[in-house]
Amino acid sequence: MTTFDWEKAFIFTPYSTQEGIEEQLGVNFNDPSDIDWRDDIYLLVYLNDDKVVQYIEVDRQGADFTIGEKKHLTPSDDLITIERY
Template sequence: MRKLIFFVFLLLLLLTGYSILNKVSHNVELGKSIYSIVEDVNNTEISIKTLTDFDWDKGFLFTPYSTQKGIDEQLGVHFKDPSNIDWRDDIYLLVFMEDDKVVQYVEIDRQGADFKLGEKEYLTPYDDVIIIERY
């Protein structure tokens, strides 16, 4: 009986550790920084690298109503979208990856604007500009 209890305890410990290690962080502070840039109507671009204090090699911008399937296909990995963007039109979702793993995400309030990456598929630390298009 002791072995069974020990085995169950060990299994729970491993599962808990695994879920803690794989938790993707919602970067609220970055969202606030982006909000303040968009709030100034004179700004037409956001340079993301200047606002980040973590390592990333790709940043993907998802539009309102993006589907879970579309997000997974574009990222190349499964990322359970916690923002439910597929039902929302008030935010954009910015997902950061490092070494093909999602590391952080940001919900960007629209504030009367749309956001574009231009011709690029995703952001990099060397090509990090998001274009603000006001409506």
């Protein structure tokens, strides 16, 4: 459903820190969403050639998002589970 090339996508939970995001991504990324202070969104960050090419703020809307035990998503393995609470 994307219109851009990507190799990896990472999903970050509410209250994720800037340092934790950069550590997981392995690149510098100035989080414009301020997710470290928020509990109303998840942050989905796409990388291509080790560069951030897109990010999306996903409204929680009473649900939790997970990619299971995976470290990141790839175009061939991009399943996200949504659980209502």
